[in-house]
Amino acid sequence: MSVDTATVAKIASLARLKVTDADLAAMVPELNGILAWVEQLGEVDVTGVEPMTAVIPNTLRLRDDVVNADPLTGGGIRDAVLANAPAAEHGFFGVPKVIE
Amino acid sequence: MTELTELTVAEIRDGVAGGAFKAVEVAEAFNANVAAAQAALNAFIVTTPYKAIEAAARVDADRAAGKALGKLAGVPIGMKDLFATKGVQTTAASHILEGFTPEYESTVSRNLWNAGAGMLGKLNLDQFAMGSSNETSAFGNVVSPWRRWDGDTAPLAPGGSSGGSSAAVSARLCPAATGTDTGGSIRQPAAFTGISGIKPTYGRCSRWGIVAFASSLDQAGPMARTVRDCAIMLEAMAGFDPKDATSLDLPVPAWEAGLNPDLRGKKVGVPREYRLDGMDGEVAASWDQGIAWLKDAGAEVVEISLPHTRYALPTYYIIAPAEASSNLARYDGVRYGLRDLPDGANLQEMYAATRAAGFGAEVKRRILIGTYVLSAGFYDAYYTQAQKVRTLIARDFEKAFEQCDVILVPTTPSAAFALGEKSADPLEMYLNDVFSVPASLAGLPAMSVPAGLNGQGLPLGLQVIGRPFDEQGVLNAGLAIESRAAFHAKPEKWW
Numbered sequence: 111m112s113v114d115t116a117t118v119a120k121i122a123s124l125a126r127l128k129v130t131d132a133d134l135a136a137m138v139p140e141l142n143g144i145l146a147w148v149e150q151l152g153e154v155d156v157t158g159v160e161p162m163t164a165v166i167p168n169t170l171r172l173r174d175d176v177v178n179a180d181p182l183t184g185g186g187i188r189d190a191v192l193a194n195a196p197a198a199e200h201g202f203f204g205v206p207k208v209i210e
Numbered sequence: 211m212t213e214l215t216e217l218t219v220a221e222i223r224d225g226v227a228g229g230a231f232k233a234v235e236v237a238e239a240f241n242a243n244v245a246a247a248q249a250a251l252n253a254f255i256v257t258t259p260y261k262a263i264e265a266a267a268r269v270d271a272d273r274a275a276g277k278a279l280g281k282l283a284g285v286p287i288g289m290k291d292l293f294a295t296k297g298v299q300t301t302a303a304s305h306i307l308e309g310f311t312p313e314y315e316s317t318v319s320r321n322l323w324n325a326g327a328g329m330l331g332k333l334n335l336d337q338f339a340m341g342s343s344n345e346t347s348a349f350g351n352v353v354s355p356w357r358r359w360d361g362d363t364a365p366l367a368p369g370g371s372s373g374g375s376s377a378a379v380s381a382r383l384c385p386a387a388t389g390t391d392t393g394g395s396i397r398q399p400a401a402f403t404g405i406s407g408i409k410p411t412y413g414r415c416s417r418w419g420i421v422a423f424a425s426s427l428d429q430a431g432p433m434a435r436t437v438r439d440c441a442i443m444l445e446a447m448a449g450f451d452p453k454d455a456t457s458l459d460l461p462v463p464a465w466e467a468g469l470n471p472d473l474r475g476k477k478v479g480v481p482r483e484y485r486l487d488g489m490d491g492e493v494a495a496s497w498d499q500g501i502a503w504l505k506d507a508g509a510e511v512v513e514i515s516l517p518h519t520r521y522a523l524p525t526y527y528i529i530a531p532a533e534a535s536s537n538l539a540r541y542d543g544v545r546y547g548l549r550d551l552p553d554g555a556n557l558q559e560m561y562a563a564t565r566a567a568g569f570g571a572e573v574k575r576r577i578l579i580g581t582y583v584l585s586a587g588f589y590d591a592y593y594t595q596a597q598k599v600r601t602l603i604a605r606d607f608e609k610a611f612e613q614c615d616v617i618l619v620p621t622t623p624s625a626a627f628a629l630g631e632k633s634a635d636p637l638e639m640y641l642n643d644v645f646s647v648p649a650s651l652a653g654l655p656a657m658s659v660p661a662g663l664n665g666q667g668l669p670l671g672l673q674v675i676g677r678p679f680d681e682q683g684v685l686n687a688g689l690a691i692e693s694r695a696a697f698h699a700k701p702e703k704w705w
Contacts, residue, residue: 111588118578125535125581126542126558127574128566137578143637144579148524148592154599161597162604165426165653166412166678168456182314183453190313196549203544208557 111149112142214239215382219285219439220466222385226269226284233266233273233284237328240286244330244383247355250705253368253378255291255349256299257331262286265328281446283326288378288387291332292339293319293430294419298329302421303337303347306568307547316419317451318388318430325446330384333374337570338538339395339423342642344373345633346572354403354626355381355701359667363704364628366668369399375433376403380701386434386443390420392427393526394621394646397658400433401621401671404660404699406688407433408440411678412653413458415444416451424533425456427526427650437659437689441465444681460679468682471690474508478687479614483519484645486623492664493620500618500661500672500691507690512614516606521599522648527640528583528596529651535580538573541565575636604652611677616687619645621658621671649675659688660697669699 113121115134118141122129129137178184188201197204214236217225226233241259248254269284294300294312301307315323323329337346344352344367354368354377368377372389376399379387389396391409400407408431415430422428432443445465451457480501485494501511543549543564550563569577583592610617623644632639649656655678658671672691676684 111591113582117582121578121581121585123562124585125577126539126561126565127569127577128559128562137575140575140636141578141582144527144575145582147637148528148596151521151524151528151595151599152591154518154521154595154602156595156598156602159598159601161594162600163597164456165600165604165651166456166458168413168458170455171452171459173452180453187313191545193313194310194546196543196547205544206551206555206557206560 111145113138113145215243217385218436219282219385219434219442222285223283223442226273227279233269234263236284237262237266237286240330240384247381247383247705251353251355251377251381252350253334253352253374253381253383254288254331255301255303255334258298258329261298262328262330265323265326269326280324280326281442282322285326285385286328286330287322288330288333288375288384289319290335290372290375290388290390292335292390292421293388295319295329295332298332300332300421301349302339303335303349304568304570304573305348305548306541306565308348310547314419317416317453318420318447321449322446327446333378333387335374336371338421338534338573339371339390339392340534340572340576341370342398342639343367343629343632344370345629346570348570351629352377353629355705356403356626356668357701357704366626367402367629369402369626371395372399372433376400376405379403379405379433379435381705386432386439388430388447389433390428390430391650392424392530393650394643396431396433397621397646397656397671397673398643400658401669402626404669404697405433405435406437406440406657406659406692407431408444408657408681408684409650409655410444410448410681411458411655413456414448414681416449416454416457418451418453422537424530425537426533427530437685437692438466438469440657441469441685463682465682465685469689470686471693472508473504473687473690476509476616477614478504478509478511479514479610479617480511481514481516481519481610481617481619483516484619490624493623493670496661496670496672497620503691503694504618504687506694514610514613514617516610516648518599518602518606519648522603522651523640523644525596525599525603526643526647526651528592529600531576531580532584532593533580535577535584538577541568572636600651603648607652607654615677616683617675618687619673619675621645621673625664625666625668625670645673654678655681655684657684657688659691659695661691661695662697663699
């Protein structure tokens with residue numbers, strides 16, 4: 111499978127990356143080169159093979175149902191959460207208007 | 211007096227504990243080396259000399275008060291700028307995180323500070339750890355301290371993504387540094403600069419607070435000049451962390467105490483698929499030498515087969531970008547990092563403008579590949595197929611480990627290349643990870659140790675791959691190589 115300019119523009123839009131026409135022209139052959147190379151995986155016989163889900167067998171844990179059991183991942187730290195925001199206002203993240 | 215910056219981690223720890231010198235003296239000596247090399251090597255994104263001194267002063271005070279000292283008491287280290295460090299800018303070498311100052315400390319770095327280590331600074335790397343030459347950093351290339359013997363002064367790549375770490379350790383700017391390894395980012399730079407580095411079993415080191423690239427592959431590990439130093443530092447870094455869902459709930463073994471270069475009764479596997487057509491003659495010769503050294507250490511050498519080896523790289527270059535495209539969705543200009551808000555832009559336009567301005571070319575390339583292979587209609591053909599092949603690659607290793615205890619292969623297909631030599635063609639750069647990626651896909655512990663110099667005077671590394679959880683076996687084989695290679699070469703100072 112190969113991609114054309116319209117497809118790359120669509121992928122860029124899905125990935126929320128603004129691209130110029132010049133970017134697109136450069137990306138199309140690069141992405142096609144990489145995709146043509148990964149396509150060799152199609153020749154591997156994977157009949158009856160399960161896709162990998164965990165590389166080292168492990169069990170998923172549930173944490174104790176305790177508020178702020180670990181303060182590092184607990185609540186009540188609004189100012190710390192907002193400290194690096196480009197636009198924090200009134201205790202919230204500020205964004206451009208999304209509803210009229 | 212001994213030059214403090216020539217000492218290993220073990221020597222610094224023992225010297226501080228025994229009173230041969232003060233921790234503060236060690237920190238000052240390394241701070242001076244860091245400052246003197248920064249303009250030429252660009253190994254650090256920010257330096258934190260005051261942090262190194264503060265930690266050292268605490269160790270000296272604890273010792274004076276007769277308190278017990280930690281495993282790394284008095285050892286100043288470099289921290290790859292992928293670990294969140296409270297109050298110190300953390301960028302992943304990307305413009306999109308420039309100025310980001312974490313409000314929390316990553317688990318691994320916290321473990322290291324608790325063990326008595328101090329921070330010399332945040333080390334440069336490939337942007338979001340995506341690269342094999344440290345040429346994708348938004349903060350400039352790292353230059354390897356190594357140069358070719360023939361008088362050619364072309365700047366060489368320190369490897370990547372942990373290129374600041376490898377350059378700094380080999381240039382004696384720090385006795386040890388943290389690295390992270392997704393497809394070879396600890397082992398390949400270690401090999402390029404003549405130092406040691408180990409990627410432990412997936413899950414040994416907590417990923418909490420490490421900027422995520424490909425979460426099913428990312429693992430932190432130490433980079434240092436000796437196998438013993440790697441063992442000491444890995445003991446301090448590793449451990450169960452409930453904040454990382456994939457953290458292994460296992461005790462941390464006493465790897466340093468368990469070091470033993472006697473390999474009698476052990477079997478070393480040599481996979482025939484790694485013997486590539488047109489392989490660099492010096493790399494092949496160094497591999498043969500490594501096999502001879504392990505035999506000399508008492509091991510029995512057996513030929514093994516890892517039939518899906520040739521599919522590891524294309525598998526990796528589907529899975530890693532897929533996970534990256536998902537992980538990097540968080541950089542949206544809302545919660546932290548850069549925001550680019552063109553006049554009159556709406557929220558969606560702000561996301562797209564921010565990400566376009568903040569990410570470098572290689573990061574964008576991988577986000578696009580990842581988005582494509584995960585998109586409707588292509589998911590099964592690319593992503594599911596890659597995850598199935600990944601199962602087969604892991605199964606190859608399982609079968610091989612029925613016949614052997616560790617596997618010996620080269621770390622890289624060549625010695626360090628010059629900056630700019632491979633950056634024009636992304637595929638050519640990707641191929642540099644051919645020997646390191648398979649162990650990453652299988653989550654296995656793997657280590658690079660220096661084997662010698664090639665004809666141009668540049669280091670070559672040998673890689674030991676072990677069974678899951680058998681870091682000890684990997685370290686021991688590494689030690690057997692280290693004691694026979696007697697690698698004492700270091701870059702001649704030109705900076």
